[in-house]
Amino acid sequence: MNKLIINDLNLPKTSNHKDILAFLYILQKLLLEFKKCDLAFSLKNNQLNIRCPNHIIKLSFHFSQDEAIVYPLQLFISAHHRDMNFIEQTQTLSIYSANDFLSKIETLFLLIFQLPVILTQKEYSLSQPYD
Numbered sequence: 358m359n360k361l362i363i364n365d366l367n368l369p370k371t372s373n374h375k376d377i378l379a380f381l382y383i384l385q386k387l388l389l390e391f392k393k394c395d396l397a398f399s400l401k402n403n404q405l406n407i408r409c410p411n412h413i414i415k416l417s418f419h420f421s422q423d424e425a426i427v428y429p430l431q432l433f434i435s436a437h438h439r440d441m442n443f444i445e446q447t448q449t450l451s452i453y454s455a456n457d458f459l460s461k462i463e464t465l466f467l468l469i470f471q472l473p474v475i476l477t478q479k480e481y482s483l484s485q486p487y488d
Contacts, residue, residue, distance in 0.1 A: 362388075365400040369420050369427055376427040379455035383462060390466065412436050412473040429453050432465065436472035444479055446472045 362381055369377075388405075391398050397408040405416040419431040432450040437443075448468050452458045 362400065366418070367403050369425065376455055380427055380458065383458050387462065387466070407469065409473055412438055412476060414469055414472060416469065434468050434472060436476055438476060438480060441480065444476060446475050448472065
């Protein structure tokens with residue numbers, strides 16, 4: 358699976374292979390969790406698209422401006438309804454090291470699954486008549 362992941366990401370050309378390997382390991386674990394949940398996903402050009410029954414979640418990886426290092430890494434998470442993409446919920450997560458990524462993986466996983474719930478609440482409130 359790592360070869361497939363590497364082909365679909367524009368990873369920094371770093372000399373610190375330990376950071377790249379740690380990043381790929383964590384990403385692979387995240388993708389395995391999506392498979393366990395029977396979620397369809399695709400990974401291309403540093404963007405992970407997750408297709409839930411009613412929502413699409415996008416996770417974008419923005420690596421450091423210095424192409425020689427992996428971190429700091431910015432993760433942009435956005436979700437929108439399949440039929441109403443004008444209603445969108447977004448979050449950002451900053452990661453400063455492989456250890457930081459490991460410590461924030463639970464937060465990332467929760468954010469990914471909370472965004473559709475928040476969107477559903479917004480969609481419901483928008484569907485209610487105004488008095």
